[in-house]
Amino acid sequence: MAEDVKKPEELIQIDYGPPKRSWMDPAVKFERGSYNYAAVKDNQEYLSLPFPRKWQPYEDDWQLPDGWEEIIFKGFKERLEKYRSLRIFMDICVRCGACADKCHFFIGSGDPKNMPVLRAELLRSVYRNDFTTAGKVLGKFAGGRKLTVGVLKEWFYYFYQCTECRRCSVFCPYGIDTAEITMMARELMNLIGISIEWIGTPVANCFRTGNHLGIQPHGFKDSIDFAVDELEELTGVRVEAPINKKGAEILFVAPSADYFASPHYYTLLGYLQLFHEIGLDYTWSSYASEGGNFGLFHSAEMMKRLNSKIYMEAKRLGVKWIIGGECGHMWRVVHQYMDTLNGPADFLEEPVSPFTGTRFENTRTTKMVHIAEFTADLIHHNKLKLDPSRNDHWRVTYHDSCNPVRAMGLLEEPRYVINSVCNNFHEMPENTIREQTFCCGSGAGLGTDENFEMRMRGGLPRANAVQYVHDTHDVNILLCMCAIDKATLPPLLEYWVPGVEVGGVHEMVGNALIMKGQHDRPTDLRGTPYEQNGKEGDDNV
């Protein structure tokens, strides 16, 4: 956190009153803390993207290529012909305003252009001007705007101030999904070499090494081996964690942060314990070691390029089906796009749990099962020995990640698991969970240090709801099933609600799971001794 960050008391002085100046006059100021740095030239080149160059958003001259307006016009036209969604969303908004105060960025910043309706109008105004009769004839009176450098700068600022969370889409009477409008706008900007560093770099790394951080295969193996050693210390059980093993029954794909970052790491320990305990015949892959797909935040094409690895690797290794770990946008891609992009996965088998015999009919063609579905099924069939009191030091609440809820509907599975492994579970207020869940404020590539203030603003509604259960139920941990959440909620809570930790659902599973041959486990997976919390570690073992 930089020193010049505003204090929470200051940041929460939010002015919701719209300014005098019409929104049609573009005006953006790139102030520290609320925008992202430009994509790095080398990475753009590595990915063979157009117009790689060195530039920064705060500079006056963005070194736009000659004829950039024409490039965008053509790109826009092409997408209007390729996506019914885009055309419909451009055509039918009635500006009823129902979506206006549903966006966490508007709630946290009061900036009217963070109302989903106006965010969309930034693009729609250009659409009207260039593609509709009314706009061509009446221009400004019909709400049309010419694409100028000022408008482009606005696009950059506000379309990288949308986390593609789809909350607005839940409330819109026509289901207009500003997340998709943002995707389209980002694709258009990509055409003239405008993107951000925290999308370009992870994408390039992931393309090359299989993970966002660019860690090479041996580094990946080291991380997993390290976790295996640590788990042995914690539990006395040595688990196996095969990598790139041909002929395994199942390929397991997690977001890479699970093995490189904290508190994700404790969730990794949970997976390893679980898979060992049930005796799952599975393998990790170093090549397809990233489920999280930052290509989604870049373009449909980039999403496809990165996602292709999962099926290719499943085929090479000869597995039967795939399980995917705790990740949000990864599941948007797996659930809504993967089969269309890189299927059919006809070389795989319809997933059947080897332990319960459950046929995962909901994954018949994609053949990829969410770990919460897998674990909930195990617990439901009493296949796990669990001692939820080993999580009694945690008073938990659960954050629904945007994508698994609003682009899939994963609601009850994680709750069932949590209730089976924790004794103290308290939901946040109803308008802030399930399909109305609030984003962490840092998704879709926006989780950078330079964007810190805007992230704290965007995360305010989420943090505020956590504050509520912290105050009323003494909640001290926020569980989630998403790698971006696990990376960005800790600083968010430290800023707004100090004293609440962040953890994964399978971390709780790991704590509660009683393993064959385990020794006395005096600490939880974080190494916190149970005695300190006034509990005996081995009471019920």
Added chain:
Amino acid sequence: MNLFFSLVVIAVLIALPWVLVGAAGLDYLFGVIVPYVALAVFVVGLLMRVLQWARLPVPFRTPTTCGQQKSLPWIKPSRLENPHSTLGVIGRMLLEVLFFRSLFRNTRSQLRDGSRLTYLADKWLWAGGLAFHWTFLIVVARHFRFFLEPVPWCVSVMEGLDSFFQIGLPIIYLTDVIIIAALTYLFFRRIVNPRLRYISLAGDYFPLLLLLGIAVSGVWMRYFDKTDIVGIKELSMGLVTLGPVVPEGIGVTFFIHLFLVSALLIYFPFSKLVHAGGVFFSPTRNLANNNRVKRHINPWDYPVKVHTYEEYEDEFRDVMKAAEMPLEKE
């Protein structure tokens, strides 16, 4: 400015028939030609819009899911909020179109005591919107009494229900009161609420004013002007049977009313009013969430540059070997 522009346009639209029919006697133009042209523009324009949407590909299946998915057999799926079958989708769409399901969720967020965010249910827009649309539908349906001879029984029944309270003479239709109240609310909402005023374009005020103009001129004719209904029916039947006549003695209010309706018909296909058709095409609502069950094909899919395992192993073979990781080629 946007509001002012809309007011001016409306004023012109009212003044035109007033002057040209009232003073210049262009009855035939306003009674026959303009309505025919308007109807043609409406039908062709709307058809073109709808066909254009229908023609466009839907590359991905991206419903917005608002409830539990269908996964494990013992977890109850939310069939309407997260439909997994066509039947569910039809149910979801019916709820949207008939009852504005999504708008019903509306909340208003507020920052209280400077630190606490609350989200209170806010059903006003839903109620106002629903009231307007339903009464509009009924009013339009009631008009079939002018276009059909004999008047179908369902239209008569509807009229009977609509004049349930038997107040006034001629008896007041409930829908007339509601539609004007609802439109007035929708209009003032846009002016009073600073946030809405900020986002409103001319294209947002104008249709509301136009509809208000239509409703008020209609009411004026029925209750105050006591226009010659027989003459109007003769005119409308003439239009329907393609043998247009303009009888003598129809008041100018009727021509204003008819001209505003014509304006609405012409305006409709080129404005946000096409939401009436578009809502049926919205991919976040009209698709089933059965993505992992049924493959969805993208008609314009094309091959992309990927990074194969072979390329990966070629680049990292040495380190992989040193780490004793399995290799395809030693």
